[in-house]
Amino acid sequence: MLFNSIEFGFFLPIIFMLYWFTNRDLKLQNSLLLLASYFFYGWWDWRFLSLIIASTLIDYSIGLGLRRFKSRRSKKMLLSTSIIVNIGLLGFFKYFNFFIDSFSGAFTFFGQSMDEFTLKIVLPVGISFYTFQTLSYTIDVYKSKLEPTKDFLSFAAFVAFFPQLVAGPIERASNLLPQMQKKRRLKPLNAAEGVRLILWGLFKKIVIADNLAPAVNDIFTNYNLYTSEVLVLGVVFFAFQIYCDFSGYSDIARGIAKLLGFELMVNFNFPYFSRSIGEFWRKWHISLSTWFRDYLYIPIGGSKVGKSKGIRNVFIIFLVSGFWHGANWTFIIWGGIHALLFVPSYISGNNRKYLNSITSNRLLLPKFGDFVRILCVFILVTFSWIFFRSESVSMAIEYIHGIFQFSISPGPYLNPYDNQLLVQELLLVSFLVIIEYLLITRTISLTPKLKSIDLVIDAVLVVMILLKTPVSNNLSFIYFQF
C-alpha cells in the first residue's frame, strides 16, 4: 500500500480512529498496530509477510538468548545467527542474480553457462529497511547497549511499524521500542504537526517528484537522442526528483507516526545546502548513514586506525552503502564516486567541518564562499546521480559523453515537451529551493502553532497537491525498489 494511493486514504483514517479508540489498553492498541502493519504490507504481497514474521521471531528469540547466555562464545554464535539470517535473506532476494550474472562471464570463459542458475526472484518491498532495523536490535543487545525486550507484541510492532516499514527511516530499537511500550497520547500540537508533515511530504512527492518524473524518464530513456543541455536538465531534475520522492516519504512517515503518538528520527536535513560531501552525508538519508557508521564503520576501526586504513574504511562504507541500494554496478560506482569525493577532506581532516547551519551567522543570505561551496557540492552530487539513475554503467558513460558533446542543435525530432511544461517544472524546483532555504534560515517553520493561519497553510497545501497531481502519476516511491 502506498501513502499516496486511494486505498491508503481509506486505511489511515480507519486505523487512526480505531487506534485512539483502543487507547486505554496498550496491548490491544499494539495488537491493532501490528495487525494494521501486516495488513499494510500484505496488501502488496501477503506471501512476503512470512519473511517479516520469521525475521521478527528469530531476532526476538536471539535477543532473549543473548540475555540468558553468559559466555562470550554463545553470544557471538547467537549474533552470528542473526546476521547470517538477516543478511542471508537480503542476499538471496536482492543479490543472488547479481552475483550469478557477475560471475557468469568468468564461467562462460571456461565453457560453463550459469544462466540456468538465474532465478526469477521478486524483491520483497522494504526488505533492506526492516532487516537493518532488526539487525540493529540484536547488535545493540549484544553490545549491552540495549536491554532485550520480553514483550513480543511490542517487538513485532516495532519491526513492522507501518509508517516506516518499507522505506524508512531505519529506526533504532533504542528509540522506537520504548515508545511502543508506553502509553501514547494524542497532543493537539503533535497531531497538527503530523498533518503538516504529511501534507509537506505529499507536496514534495506529488507536486514536485511526480511532475519531474516523466521528463526524467523520457530523457534517461532516450538519452542518445538528446542534446547536452537537455541531458544536464535531465540529471538536475532527477536530483530533485529523488530528493523530493525520498524525503517526501520520510516526512509522511514521520507525520503518520506523530498522529499515532510516536516520534521518528529526521531522515533528511536540507542536504542540497551542504558545503562539503561530509556535510551532505550528515544530512542525506541520515538513518542509513548513521546505521553504517555505527554498525560497520566504527566496528572496522573507523578513523582511529591510521590514515591508510581509514581511507580503506571510507571506501568500504561508501561501496557497501552503494551496494545496499541495489544489485547493480551502477550503485557501487555511485558509492565509489562519493568515497573519492569524501577522501580529500578526510585526509586533510576537514570532514567534520561545517557542523553548523549555513546561516548560523544570522545573515539572510549565505556568505559568497558558502554559496560557491554549496553549488560545487550540488554539481558533484548531481553528477554522481547519473550512475545512480542509469540502468547500466555503459549507459551512464554514454550519458556523460552526451553531456560533454556540448551539442545544442535539435535532435532528430523536436523537443517533445513544450516550453510551458518546462517552465512549470523549473518554477516548482525554484519554489522548493526557496522554501527549503527559508526553512533553514527559520524565516518560516513547518511546525504549526494551532493558529488560524495554520489552517490556511494546510488548506493551500491540499489545494496545490490536488491541482498538480498528474493524471497517471507514478505512484510508487523510488526507494521502494531498494
Next chain:
Amino acid sequence: MKIFLYRFVSTLFLSAIILETVLRVFQLAGSTLPEVNHDGNRMLKPGIEGTWIKGGLGEVKSHYSINSQGWNSIIDFDEIDPLKTSIALIGDSYIQGLHVDVENSIGRLLESDSSDYFVHEYGRDGANIADFLMVYEAWVKGNYEYTFILVSNRNLNEFQPSFMNQGLSIPSESILRRVYNDSYLIRYLNINHGLLLKINSLFRDGPVFLQNSDSDSCIDLELVAGQVTIEEIFMGFDSTVVFVYQLGTVDTSLIENHRHLKVNHQVFPISYGFDGHWNLNGRINCANSIHTYIQSPMH
C-alpha cells in the same frame, strides 16, 4: 481528539472552498460530454464542440467537435468520395482521440500522408469488440475499401456492447446529476483524476492478497457472454478487415488468424505519461503504420 478533528474538518472545508473557486475562475474542471439516443445507440450529442480537459492544471486540454452522426470528427460521415481511397477506422478512446485536438486525429493525419485518402473514424471511449462488430455491420461493411480496427486486450475482454444498442440506458437528468454538473470540485476529482474509477477498482479488485496472481492479463477464451465466444465475434468481420495493435497491449494469438498490423512506434508514443493514451506522436505513428500498410503491395 476533538480539537484535532475540528481542525481537520476545517482544513478540508477550507481546501474545498479554495479549490472550487480556483477551478471556477480558471475553468480547470473537465465535463461529461452529453449523450443522446441516436437510432437506439448511445451516441455523443451531435453538433457540440468545446475543450476536453483532464489532469491537474489543465494538463491535457484539447479541442473536440462532435459531428452530425455523433462521432468526434471535424467532418460528417454522410457521404463517401468515390474518387478517393476510402478508409474506416474503428476503435475505442484511442480512435475517438479526445486527448489531442480533433484537427489532429488519426484520420486527419492519415489524410495528410496522402491526398488520395479520405478517412472516417468510428471511435468511442469504452467500446469493445461487440461494439466494433455492430459499428462495422451498421455503417462500415461494404462501404469502404479499407477497414482498420484498433484493438487491445481491454476491448477483447468484454462482449456486452457499451454504447451500440444502449440508447435507452442514458440516465435522465436527476437532482444528483445536476449537483454533480454544477460542482467544479466533484467534476475535477472525478473527471480529471478518475476518483470514482479508482474507488470502484479498489472495491472490485480488493486487496492484492485476495487476487489470484496467475490470472494477470490473461484472456479466458472460454469466457462466454450470451453464448457468444470471441472467435464467433471475429467471424462477423470480413477477411479484409485489418486488426491494428500496439505491441504489449494485446494477446496476439487472438488475432494471428486475421489480417493484423503492428503500430510501428518511431517517435515517442506517450509524452509525459498523460494517462495511458497516446499523445500526438502515438497518433502519427499509428497513421504512418496504416499508410505504409496501404502503400505496401504485399497485403
